[in-house]
Amino acid sequence: MTELVAKNIGLKSQDATLIEAASFRLAPGEFVALLGPNGAGKTSLIRASLGLEKPSAGTATLGGEDTCRLDPMSRARSVAYLPQIRPLAWPNIVRDVVALGRFSSGAALGRLKDDDARAVERAIEACDLSGLAARRADTLSGGELARMHCARAFAAEAPLLIADEPTAALDPRHQFRILDLLADYVARGGGALVVLHDVQLAARYASRLIWMKDGRICADGSPSDTLSAKRLADIYGVRAQIDGTVISMEGPV
């Protein structure tokens, strides 16, 4: 079973400490939400654990191998990484963008091998993009673009998936849709680590919450164990009432 295990990861840039002694674990079948205020180091933690940036301390392993020594292709076959969405450089066809998810299995656009083509079709199907597959990506709405990028990550059919704010700038309905897609992926046996800003949604979908602040992981556990009014005050600096699964934010502390 492919697991991502980060042990005491530290990351420094020049003299600033971005991450300090962060440890966590991501296994198939889990839906983990990574929470924390802007600048808490969520993206840096992901980058350092994937070996995209060399940690200044600690190690991260993927299926037992150090991610810093893993070559990018084999890493990508184990973890599909969906960074914060940036505009595409070219107005590519949606199907081609999804097919880029098969890059790590050697796919070349325009002449996909059978299993690559099937994986792309499955991902397009799963994200309900069949009607849009032949469209140019620059004609899609924000919600459709987010689905396209999800499909790209799913097309890799990797055992793990890490998504950095996949629901940013989406309306509530589309946020639900994206999280439903990720939940389906987990139900099919994948393990997902998702950076979210909506605590309510995170508590609803995730089986585990990882709370971060100032480059440290403050708590890691199930929503019922780790979600409290005090936690929200500590992490985000907001006053909140929690009633069952309903969180109402009242204002800054």
Added chain:
Amino acid sequence: MSGTRWLVPGLAVASVLTIFAACLIGSTPLPADRVFAAFFGSGEVGDRLVVWSIRLPRALAAFLVGAALGLSGAALQGLLRNPLAEPGVLGVSATASLAATFSLYYGLVSLSPWILPLAAILGALAATSLLALAAIRTRSVVTLILIGVGLSSFAGAVMSLLMNLAPNPFSLSDMINWMLGSVANRSFDEIGFALPFLISGSIILLATGRGLSALTLGEEAASGIGLNLRNQRIFTVLGAGLATGASVALAGAIGFVGIVAPHLIRPFVGYDPARSLVPSALLAGLFLVVADIGVRIIPADNELKLGVVAALIGAPVFVWIATRRRAVHD
């Protein structure tokens, strides 16, 4: 998209036909049957001489130079994710031709026929490496193009200095040839010296094509799907340096070809940088052969330089693409 399958074969056939046409046209037009006869070693001695020693090498040189520039342009555009990137605009051609001029100026070329292409390639590699280093530091493509413009101006200034100090009118006219770009009087020998570099550069660029597709997503996402960014940068820069350097060794600095061809090709290949490489090379080669036919048949006292004609067509297209670009990518 249904026409896509015919794009490469169509362009290849058109290129062969145009190169053949370039052998027919000239100060003494030759009919097709005489050119054919000359091709296959029969026919009159004079015809064979005209076809094999003058027109065919010239047309082939134009095609190869265009193809190298089109391929380099398409690859650099993929790497930098910008439709305005091109060896000419980024100052790669100017730096290569400056290095070539240096080797001419100091008489190094008399040492070995390989010196000239090597000097041009070293110049091109120096410029592309500088750009790639800058590309790592800055995310702004505008900055990168400005660096290219600066590089180009600097190479131009040094070139002017060399011309200013030129010891005699012969070296002056040599330098003008390098600056303006021309394939007149090229022989198979000269093509032979540039070809190994041109071919190896092209092979490297074609091999990096898949990574260029990945870069469509941006660098972060591209490394997320498994692209080794560092290698991608190194090999694209190396390939573009070799191919552009070889083209400069053959014809001097010819600008803007590498912008026009990929721009026209992209809509037909779904805007995929990898799939635009080969058609862009063919179209740019075709374009230069046609432009060179134009150069030869336009009646002028001094023969027009190919680079001048290419820039007359290409520069307005550059401006047009730049004005139509949406600001979102930068």
